Amino acid sequence: MCMASMATSVMSGKCGSGSVEHMKTATRRALIGPVLLLVAALLAVAAAMAPGARAAGGLDDAAATLKKGPVYVDPRASGQFTSAQADALAKKIKDADKPIFVAVLPRTADYPPSTLLRDLRTKVGISGVYAVELGDGFNAGADPRVMSHSSVQNLVGSVKRSHYPTVSARLNSFVDTANQSANGQAPSSWGGSAGSGFDTGTAIGLGVLVVVGGGGAYAIARRNRKRRAEEERAALEELRVVVDEDITAFGEELDRLDFHPGEAGADDAMRADYSRALDSYENAKSSMAAVQHPGEVQAVTQALEDGRFSLATLAARREGKPLPERRLPCFFDPRHGPSVTDATWAPAGGAERTVPVCAADKSRLDDGREPLARTVRTASGDRPYWDAGPAYAPWAGGYFGGGLLPGLLVGTLLGNMMMSSNAYGADFGGTGADGGDFSGSDFNPDDFGGGFGDGGGFGDGGGFGGDGGGF
Secondary structure, eight states, rough: OTTTHHHHHHHHHHHHHHHHHHHHHHHHHHHHHHHHHHHHHHHHHOOOOOOOOOOOOSSSHHHHHTTTTTEEGGGGGGGTTTHHHHHHHHHHHHHTTTTTEEEEESSSTTTTTTTTTHHHHHHHHSSSSSEEEEEEEEEEEEEESSEEEHHHHHHHHHHHHHHHHSSSHHHHHHHHHHHHHHHHHOGGGGGGGSSOOOOHHHHHHHHHHHHHHHHHHHHHHHHHHHHHHHHHHHHHHHHHHHHHHHHHHHHHHHHHHHOOOSTTTOOOHHHHHHHHHHHHHHHHHHHHHHOOOGGHHHHHHHHHHHHHHHHHHHHHHHOOOOOOOOOOSSOOGGOBBOOEEEEEETTTTTTTEEEEEEEOOOOOOOHOOOOOOOEEEEEEEEGGGSOGHHHGGGHHHHHOOTTTHHTEEESSSHHHHTSSSSSSOOSSSSSOOOOOBOOSSOOHHHHHHHHOOOTOSSSSSOOTTSSSSSO
């Protein structure tokens, strides 16, 4: 009744005031439900997008969380690694755009150490580097396409031997190096770079990109291609000097050998060795003359390596000695010829590793002296080739092959460059991770299995101890 004469009632003040208040209250109640649902939804989204997410605990929860972000901390291990530390580490990984997964777990029956990495990798199902802090122990594993087995071993061993005082220091040290060395990109399921999510600023930014993106993207791509071409030309000029020196040195070795196919005692095997050495020399010269791209240098140094082995075989035949084993060249300077043994060596500030060496360098190392390293000219003076920059990746790859060298050089400037996806014309760590499902990839459970001994070995039966020991 009052509603029927609302205009008159309001003007007269007889029941309009109560009616208006009633309508306002009804309206507020009608809005409360949707607003609460919206707030709850926003909170759920924010929680899901938090970079250092924490779940209830257990391997399934860890895997589910790592599919959404790079860091998982079991609630029972929160005293070791805080939310702020987890968020900062997650942001570092996402900003680097690398497929690196980190889990901080308590030492409980939920996480059996003998199969922990293998099971975690299997449940997450994404190619990457997986680092686990289990109680007071640490270890890591990786898909070979993301980081080679030897590289992971060397990196884990280096981190363990550094005896970092906190979990945060240890994990950040590991991630800092892994970010430089790992191939591939972060999985799309992480939702891009770390942050609070899709906000108004993001929407505006995307709108601007839609408007100007076509022309801007073209300009950026053109500028990047030009810069890349300039970098490659400069790198190739650096390499020409070094490779020409290598070719000259090999030609001098041929002269010193002073072999003549018709000399007394020469047989068909000797002549075949000599012919292969000559062919390698000529191939190296002609290939280098035709090189247009730094990556093409790899074929030149491969020819020189083949030629030096042929000379070593020829020399053994002439002297009546056993034929040499086909080994890699001397790590310190390939001009020294094929290696004769392996030796332990560590670069400045790096972890020890086993490298192939010639007899002279083995003797120097045994005497506590520095080996005779191959140095090249850089802006900061003459430096060993492993500290000279990315241009020398294809040069070294031709001598040593892609499967071994990155592991030998982990922790050095060239090693980090070679294990990235930006090395000039050389892919030394596989094709890189695509961040996708591992079906059809090169996932090998054995790379994540076994114990957790010093040096990060898998399947070595070691313990998951913080210092490389057992529990």
